[in-house]
Amino acid sequence: ASFFDANMGKQDVFIGLANYKELMNDEIFWIALKNTMVIVLVSVPVTCAFSLWVANIISKMNVAATSAFRCIFYLPVVTGSVAVTVVWKWMLSKFGGILNYVGNNMMGLYDKNIDFLGDSEYALWCIILILLTTSVGQPIVLYVSALDNVDKSLVEAAEVDGANSTQAFWKIKWPQMMPTTLYILVITTINSFQCFALIQLLTSGGPNNSTMTIMYYIYYNAFKLYRYGYGNAMGVVLAVIIAILSAVQFKLGQEK
DSSP: OTTEEOBTTSOOEEOTTHHHHHHHTOHHHHHHHHHHHHHHHHHHHHHHHHHHHHHHHHTTSOHHHHHHHHHHHHHHHHSOHHHHHHHHHHHTOTTTOHHHIIIIIISOSSSSOOOTTTOTTTHHHHHHHHHHHHHSHHHHHHHHHHHHTSOHHHHHHHHHTTOOHHHHIIIIIHHHTHHHHHHHHHHHHHHHHTOOHHHHHHTTTOSTTTTOOHHHHHHIIIIISOBHHHHHHHHHHHHHHHHHHHHHHHHHHHHO
């Protein structure tokens, strides 16, 4: 379909690489690609690092506490996207939002309320923050399970030989968790590239395309402008980018 001029109301016409050529000159597409890459490059490492840190802490607690914290961190994952975005939209609101109330009225960090979702300086970072809160639940659960499956005898042997907890973690535990880390990296990367619901419900790609992502731009072209062929071409480009990054991650994971 990416090789056709596919629009609602008329027969598809084969146009070859015209859709891809148009993509190369589409300024909004490049803005969307840049925003998407920023989301991926920030959210993926932060999600993995934060999840590993939290999992390492709660895995040392008793069973009841570990289960409670896993439930708390996993709750945003199973909560509907609409409910999550409604809460965050209220928190980030310029008028009556809790962040503005705390930052301006209580702590005096800034002298006037900030329109977090309506200001291009803050909007994308707010989307990344919200994405992080909904992304860490599954990695935390996976890392806790991976830590539980680490060979305890190797850790005890390292400690007997004089290794401290940090050395035991990076030399013994971390290598055994590499398959889990690789899986988390791949699924987090894919989820970050496919960020759509938050954009649609909170900003619709604005202000001034500052939160426009490839997924939302595909939706905008295909289902609002009815340019199915053009949207499909962007989908192919997105699939190729994800496939390349996933292959690189698998290669690096196998080398380690």
